[in-house]
Structures are given as structure tokens and as C-alpha cells.
Amino acid sequence: MRINYESNRKILEEKQVRPTAMRMLIFKFLAQKQMAVTLADIETAFEKSERTTIYRTIKTFEESGIVHLIEDGSGVAKYALCEAGCNCELDSDLHLHFHCETCKETQCLTETKIPHINLPPGFTATDASLVVKGTCDKCNKK
Amino acid sequence: MRINYESNRKILEEKQVRPTAMRMLIFKFLAQKQMAVTLADIETAFEKSERTTIYRTIKTFEESGIVHLIEDGSGVAKYALCEAGCNCELDSDLHLHFHCETCKETQCLTETKIPHINLPPGFTATDASLVVKGTCDKCNKK
DNA sequence: CCAAACAATGCACTTCCATTGCAGGTTTAT
């Protein structure tokens, strides 16, 4: 729908990313997915387009703070859209990621923040990543 | 020293891993290192031996609970010895890992356990991994 | 003690994912 298209475009522009056709498509794809996706997932969804372009698009998104990288232990990098107003780089917005061992999907649990950690003396933290593994709500219902 | 050799051997045997020469060497290497190491690190330390052997040795160690895998976000798998009596698989022994962005080393902070996390309704956890990034005590002193 | 059975090792090869170089094509600013 038109509205959505316009708002997506606005998000890209706000982050200083030119809203090319490819980027808009990939952004839309990410927005529709509830889960974190791999580069291969995007490739599969857009068979017509080039791996490299997708790769670089995601890199651009990552550097611009449009998506954030998630390493969930599956060995491949996954990406998910940052929430509106999210500053993933900052300590303040460290949410946790949940990897379901049944459906193999990874999602952001944006409501659940990483609790404050007391580090041993001498250590200073700039970033943290918490991945919880188990069974997600959907799979627990089955 | 002899004592150490014997005690290392005992550890392997307790975990049902045959103490071959190669395995003893790799175990010793891990025990001396304070940090988590990559397969490449071990390769470099033992140039004479085969990548595959090292790879499979570490796999064996991992499956037997002698080492645990750490994914610190550097993209490559790292391994560290489990503490005596550690049961890395169990919730009870989830310590945190610290990745120093200055020296690029990763270490276990075994004293610091992962705090209890309240998951949203429907989610059940079996495992968790917390990696904190920043500057370690040594690099902060420089 | 010897042979059969099993486990560990070495070598070659494959696969998967990430990344880069370069040559067009497109957009933007002057």
C-alpha cells in the first residue's frame, strides 16, 4: 500500500540511505518478516537479484542503523530491522534475542532488556549480546 | 611436570576420551592459555599436525564436555576449557564471556553468572549465552 | 601373543558463507 511505501522510504532517507528499488524491496521484506533473516533467506526471496547487491544492501543498512546483526549461534549472520528510534549501538537499547531450537527461527524480544551486569574490576563494557535458546511460544503450543 | 601430565590424562579419561598424544598436547595448550582459542590458533601452535585432527579433537572435547564453544561475534568459533566440575550444558553454570575490542581476546568470566531472565509468556529456555564487549582489565591499564 | 575390531590420524576434496575488484549504469549536484 502506498502509505507503507512512503513511510518506508522516509525511514531510509532519514538514515541517509538512498531509497533505490532494490533497497526498498529488501526493506519491505524485512519489515514483513517477524524473524531475523539470513542473507540466504533474502536471496531466496529475490531470486532475480544478485547476491552481492543483497550483501551490500544489508551492509549499508547495518552501517546506517537500519538493521542490526544477530549472531544466534547457528553460525550464519542474521539481521533484523531496528525498531523505530532504536539505537542498537547504545547500551540503553540492548534487547535479547531468542533462538527457537524447534523452528530454528530467531527473533528479537524487544521488550526484554539485558539486565545490568557487574563486571570484575578493570573491565569496561561498551556492548553486550544475549541469546537465549529454547522453545518459542508458537512451538510450545503445538 | 609429571604431576600435571598425569592429572590432565585423568581428566580426559574421566570424560571417556582416550588420552592420545595429540589430545594431550591440545589439552595442555588449552590449559596454559587463559583465553578462548580458535581452531586456527591451535593450528598455528602445532604446525606439524593436521587441521582435521585438531578439528576432530576439539569436536571430541566439545562433545565430551571438556571444552565449551564460545561465539563472541568475531565470526569464528572459539573454545575454552570447562572448569573442573563445570556442566556447561546446564543452566546452572552459565557464565559470561568477555570479548576485548582492544586485544581481540575472549575469556571466560567464570565468576560472573548470567542473571535470571524473565521471558515473555510461552517461551521456555534451555540455554543462554551472554557476550559482553569492551576493554579488558589488562588493556585498561595500558 | 596374535589377530580381529575399533579408534584415531592424515590427506584430499567439497561446501558454504563472506568479501572484494572492476566494469557498467544511474543518480545527484553544479
Added chain:
DNA sequence: ATAAACCTGCAATGGAAGTGCATTGTTTGG
């Protein structure tokens, strides 16, 4: 309109993980 900056597509590279198979080493049962 034109140059500069940026984006895209294609080809190729690199690094790490993993597999198959033949060989060697180790254990165990007779």
C-alpha cells in the same frame, strides 16, 4: 550538460567448516 558520487551486476577470491577414505595405532578377546 557534465562530472562526481553512488549503486548494481558479474566474476573471482578467501577463509573456515565439514566429509570420505585409506592408513596407522590401540585395545581386546581368544
